Amino acid sequence: MTTLPYDSAQFERNAQAIVDAGRDLSMLGWTPATSSNFSMRLGDGLAAVTVSGRDKGKLGLDDIMVVDFENRPVATSARPSAEVALHTQIYRRFPQVGAVLHTHSRAQSVASRLFANAGGVRFEGWELQKAISGHDTHESVLDLPVFPNTQDMQVLVDQIDTWLDSGKPLHGYLIDGHGIYAWGVDMAEARRHLEAFEFLLNCELDLRSFSP
Amino acid sequence: MTTLPYDSAQFERNAQAIVDAGRDLSMLGWTPATSSNFSMRLGDGLAAVTVSGRDKGKLGLDDIMVVDFENRPVATSARPSAEVALHTQIYRRFPQVGAVLHTHSRAQSVASRLFANAGGVRFEGWELQKAISGHDTHESVLDLPVFPNTQDMQVLVDQIDTWLDSGKPLHGYLIDGHGIYAWGVDMAEARRHLEAFEFLLNCELDLRSFSP
Amino acid sequence: MTTLPYDSAQFERNAQAIVDAGRDLSMLGWTPATSSNFSMRLGDGLAAVTVSGRDKGKLGLDDIMVVDFENRPVATSARPSAEVALHTQIYRRFPQVGAVLHTHSRAQSVASRLFANAGGVRFEGWELQKAISGHDTHESVLDLPVFPNTQDMQVLVDQIDTWLDSGKPLHGYLIDGHGIYAWGVDMAEARRHLEAFEFLLNCELDLRSFSP
Amino acid sequence: MTTLPYDSAQFERNAQAIVDAGRDLSMLGWTPATSSNFSMRLGDGLAAVTVSGRDKGKLGLDDIMVVDFENRPVATSARPSAEVALHTQIYRRFPQVGAVLHTHSRAQSVASRLFANAGGVRFEGWELQKAISGHDTHESVLDLPVFPNTQDMQVLVDQIDTWLDSGKPLHGYLIDGHGIYAWGVDMAEARRHLEAFEFLLNCELDLRSFSP
Numbered sequence: 001m002t003t004l005p006y007d008s009a010q011f012e013r014n015a016q017a018i019v020d021a022g023r024d025l026s027m028l029g030w031t032p033a034t035s036s037n038f039s040m041r042l043g044d045g046l047a048a049v050t051v052s053g054r055d056k057g058k059l060g061l062d063d064i065m066v067v068d069f070e071n072r073p074v075a076t077s078a079r080p081s082a083e084v085a086l087h088t089q090i091y092r093r094f095p096q097v098g099a100v101l102h103t104h105s106r107a108q109s110v111a112s113r114l115f116a117n118a119g120g121v122r123f124e125g126w127e128l129q130k131a132i133s134g135h136d137t138h139e140s141v142l143d144l145p146v147f148p149n150t151q152d153m154q155v156l157v158d159q160i161d162t163w164l165d166s167g168k169p170l171h172g173y174l175i176d177g178h179g180i181y182a183w184g185v186d187m188a189e190a191r192r193h194l195e196a197f198e199f200l201l202n203c204e205l206d207l208r209s210f211s212p
Numbered sequence: 213m214t215t216l217p218y219d220s221a222q223f224e225r226n227a228q229a230i231v232d233a234g235r236d237l238s239m240l241g242w243t244p245a246t247s248s249n250f251s252m253r254l255g256d257g258l259a260a261v262t263v264s265g266r267d268k269g270k271l272g273l274d275d276i277m278v279v280d281f282e283n284r285p286v287a288t289s290a291r292p293s294a295e296v297a298l299h300t301q302i303y304r305r306f307p308q309v310g311a312v313l314h315t316h317s318r319a320q321s322v323a324s325r326l327f328a329n330a331g332g333v334r335f336e337g338w339e340l341q342k343a344i345s346g347h348d349t350h351e352s353v354l355d356l357p358v359f360p361n362t363q364d365m366q367v368l369v370d371q372i373d374t375w376l377d378s379g380k381p382l383h384g385y386l387i388d389g390h391g392i393y394a395w396g397v398d399m400a401e402a403r404r405h406l407e408a409f410e411f412l413l414n415c416e417l418d419l420r421s422f423s424p
Numbered sequence: 425m426t427t428l429p430y431d432s433a434q435f436e437r438n439a440q441a442i443v444d445a446g447r448d449l450s451m452l453g454w455t456p457a458t459s460s461n462f463s464m465r466l467g468d469g470l471a472a473v474t475v476s477g478r479d480k481g482k483l484g485l486d487d488i489m490v491v492d493f494e495n496r497p498v499a500t501s502a503r504p505s506a507e508v509a510l511h512t513q514i515y516r517r518f519p520q521v522g523a524v525l526h527t528h529s530r531a532q533s534v535a536s537r538l539f540a541n542a543g544g545v546r547f548e549g550w551e552l553q554k555a556i557s558g559h560d561t562h563e564s565v566l567d568l569p570v571f572p573n574t575q576d577m578q579v580l581v582d583q584i585d586t587w588l589d590s591g592k593p594l595h596g597y598l599i600d601g602h603g604i605y606a607w608g609v610d611m612a613e614a615r616r617h618l619e620a621f622e623f624l625l626n627c628e629l630d631l632r633s634f635s636p
Numbered sequence: 637m638t639t640l641p642y643d644s645a646q647f648e649r650n651a652q653a654i655v656d657a658g659r660d661l662s663m664l665g666w667t668p669a670t671s672s673n674f675s676m677r678l679g680d681g682l683a684a685v686t687v688s689g690r691d692k693g694k695l696g697l698d699d700i701m702v703v704d705f706e707n708r709p710v711a712t713s714a715r716p717s718a719e720v721a722l723h724t725q726i727y728r729r730f731p732q733v734g735a736v737l738h739t740h741s742r743a744q745s746v747a748s749r750l751f752a753n754a755g756g757v758r759f760e761g762w763e764l765q766k767a768i769s770g771h772d773t774h775e776s777v778l779d780l781p782v783f784p785n786t787q788d789m790q791v792l793v794d795q796i797d798t799w800l801d802s803g804k805p806l807h808g809y810l811i812d813g814h815g816i817y818a819w820g821v822d823m824a825e826a827r828r829h830l831e832a833f834e835f836l837l838n839c840e841l842d843l844r845s846f847s848p
Contacts, residue, residue, distance in 0.1 A: 032764065032767075032831050032832065032834075032835040033764060033767035033828045033829075033831040033832040033835065034767065034828055035763070035764060035767065055824075104763070104764065104835075106835065106838050106839060106842065109762065109763075109764070109835075109839050110839050110842040110843060110846065113761070113839075113843060114843070114846055114847070125325070125361075125388070125389040126321065126389045126390075127247070127316070127321075127361060127387070127389055127390035127391065128244065128245060128247060128316065128321070131244075131245035131246065131247065136363070137363045138361055138363070138389055138390070139363075149761075149763060149774055151772070151773045151774070151775075175763070176761070177761040177762045177763055177774055178762075178763035178774070179763065188267075192245045192246055193245075195244050195245040196244065196245040198244075199244040199245065199316075199318065199321075202318050203318060203321050203322050203325075205842070205846055206318065206322040206417075207322060207325060207326070208846055209421060209845060209846055210322065210326055210417055210420055210421055211326070337537070337573070337600070337601040338533065338601045338602075339459070339528070339533075339573060339599070339601055339602035339603065340456065340457060340459060340528065340533070343456070343457035343458065343459065348575070349575050350573055350575070350601055350602070351575075400479075404457045404458055405457075407456050407457040408456065408457040410456075411456040411457065411528075411530065411533075414530050415530060415533050415534050415537075418530065418534040418629070419534060419537060419538070421633060422534065422538055422629055422632055422633055423538070549749070549785075549812070549813045550745065550813045550814075551671070551740070551745075551785060551811070551813055551814035551815065552668060552669060552671060552740065552745070555668075555669035555670065555671065560787070561787045562785055562787070562813055562814070563787075612691075616669045616670055617669075619668050619669040620668065620669040622668075623668040623669065623740075623742065623745075626742050627742060627745050627746050627749075630742065630746040630841075631746060631749060631750070633845060634746065634750055634841055634844055634845055635750070
């Protein structure tokens with residue numbers, strides 16, 4: 001009998017929360033064509049993550065695996081998404097973060113292209129900015145950077161490390177032509193942050209389209 | 213055994229109507245990221261309201277509390293939303309009103325920004341204006357004011373009191389960058405009014421976008 | 425015991441088909457704020473129609489009543505919608521028609537405003553035109569007229585009679601700022617026609633918005 | 637007792653997969669007004685296809701029939717869609733293809749009109765291009781041709797044969813004013829490809845609408 005290097009009851013709770021999030025976010029159309037991936041911190045130096053290539057609306061517990069923070073599978077022969085390095089980076093850099101969500105909605109993809117040259121989207125004057133933890137008023141400024149896309153995960157990881165090392169605040173980010181990463185202390189907060197960014201991106205796109 | 217200052221059977225009926233409204237309005241995407249709040253009048257000088265910060269699509273009866281019209285919690289340690297003052301104001305000013313709904317749809321938020329400078333949206337020529345009680349023809353004019361946003365609830369309350377004291381009709385209102393308040397004699401009418409305003413706002417935004 | 429002037433089994437089948445249509449069309453958002461009304465022919469000179477003011481997504485058999493073709497309630501004290509005259513007109517003028525649907529979608533309302541001055545919408549080059557009975561190719565032309573809105577039903581009825589008396593084809597029509605009327609030999613065809621018009625209107629609006 | 641020229645257990649599995657796809661794609665609004673058709677390869681030289689004219693959201697196993705690759709019904713008196721020739725062409729030309737999907741979403745229809753003059757849509761820089769088998773990076777180019785519409789199926793078949801004979805890659809195609817054809821080695825891949833094209837078309841339309 002194998003001894004797992006993590007608490008299997010905690011793994012099951014995390015996996016269930018990921019399955020639930022996948023079903024809900026898929027129904028919103030934010031995970032087209034088996035894209036997107038989700039994770040939760042699992043004790044010390046580990047994370048539960050979605051296996052590569054599955055339909056995110058129909059996940060089962062078997063579609064969730066464990067990796068360490070060097071992105072190596074733990075006690076499984078399954079293969080994680082190539083993008084898992086972006087999840088473990090967030091867990092390493094933010095000890096308080098418990099869940100990371102990456103989705104591909106239409107607004108996320110389109111906004112990432114439209115705002116790539118500007119380097120990001122600046123939200124001002126929206127009450128919903130208060131849904132991001134630490135933001136207590138619509139009078140604050142909320143920045144969501146857009147990083148260039150690449151199939152080389154290490155280049156993406158380095159870009160984000162450079163941003164964080166420079167001391168700039170980071171509550172989520174877009175990748176050009178790709179999608180969004182958002183996170184929170186637990187799955188509920190991560191989902192609230194993701195929902196708020198999606199809403200704010202749609203509002204900015206609408207304003208752009210309706211403004212003369 | 214404590215005697216509650218309200219009829220607990222009526223409270224439960226109200227709370228259930230609020231739970232049902234939350235589930236339906238959340239499925240429409242009008243309550244993103246735990247925003248929005250709902251209330252119903254509860255006998256004399258009291259209202260049942262949603263507790264702050266809950267997911268409005270997954271409310272239970274425990275997520276509904278009672279406040280008096282000075283916005284003080286009644287027989288509970290729960291905290292109401294800061295915006296509860298805007299609900300009790302409507303109950304104080306309109307004795308016939310039985311339900312107040314505050315939501316944050318995309319059209320509500322975007323229209324509030326686009327029409328803030330004009331001070332409001334004027335609806336003319338839409339058959340759906342007849343869904344607002346007291347409007348019998350599409351040939352009437354229906355005004356939905358936009359008030360400036362602030363985190364100071366008293367300032368908001370004063371703005372709306374000033375509007376009402378000047379004798380102008382008020383069937384609902386937008387707050388800039390924020391969302392809508394709508395109400396009715398009961399939950400069914402409040403929901404019909406909210407649905408009609410959402411529809412009319414979308415139509416006005418569409419007309420603006422499609423017009424050359 | 426009263427003898428009803430219609431077959432009550434047929435009434436129940438018709439009423440159920442109307443209830444089902446109401447639930448489905450309401451879920452699509454085409455019946456906002458208790459708007460819209462539906463009917464089916466019921467034997468000789470009678471029609472089953474929705475009672476005024478009900479939520480079309482939550483109809484029960486009790487929300488369906490019978491009228492004759494002079495729009496008088498039959499064997500009921502319920503009140504039909506004022507617009508019932510537009511339903512009975514179609515049954516009188518088209519003996520083969522078995523079902524009439526009137527809805528208020530956003531595209532129907534917005535298109536009615538945008539195309540009111542032109543007097544109607546002309547569809548050309550869409551494969552979906554073939555969904556309208558009698559249209560076998562996308563190379564035909566399909567006209568959907570827009571009639572001016574009025575609260576006086578007799579004026580509306582006269583407008584439509586004039587159109588038909590002039591021999592022009594009529595497969596459905598919009599009323600300015602209001603919504604659409606569509607019909608078919610049975611409920612299935614009426615729904616297919618309504619769905620096709622909604623789709624075609626959205627496509628025309630999109631083309632207008634995306635074209636430079 | 638008749639001996640069927642195919643494995644009836646395999647037919648039932650295919651038919652069920654088609655029924656499931658119809659229900660899901662219909663809920664997304666991609667099969668308006670009984671349009672669209674679906675098929676799966678069934679052993680040697682045969683395909684299971686949808687019967688003409690049925691509501692694709694409410695298919696039963698009785699709504700699926702078998703044709704050979706000359707588009708002749710096999711062991712049935714049912715009539716296939718006229719467009720079945722476009723399905724069998726794909727099975728003949730691509731021996732590895734197991735499922736073909738034809739839908740009529742709004743984005744598919746509108747894009748087909750907007751890009752007809754250009755002869756097709758070119759996708760570049762979207763991460764979702766990787767959802768199309770054989771595309772490993774967003775840096776590749778993905779072309780979706782638009783062919784002119786005609787009611788003469790042989791003309792359509794010839795157009796597509798000419799494209800393929802010229803050696804150009806084909807992962808799916810639009811027909812002007814009509815809809816999309818997409819396919820894959822099995823139903824899961826065909827659905828992933830269809831979902832990816834729909835997403836990418838919407839993104840291109842959005843970019844066009846939001847760009848100054």
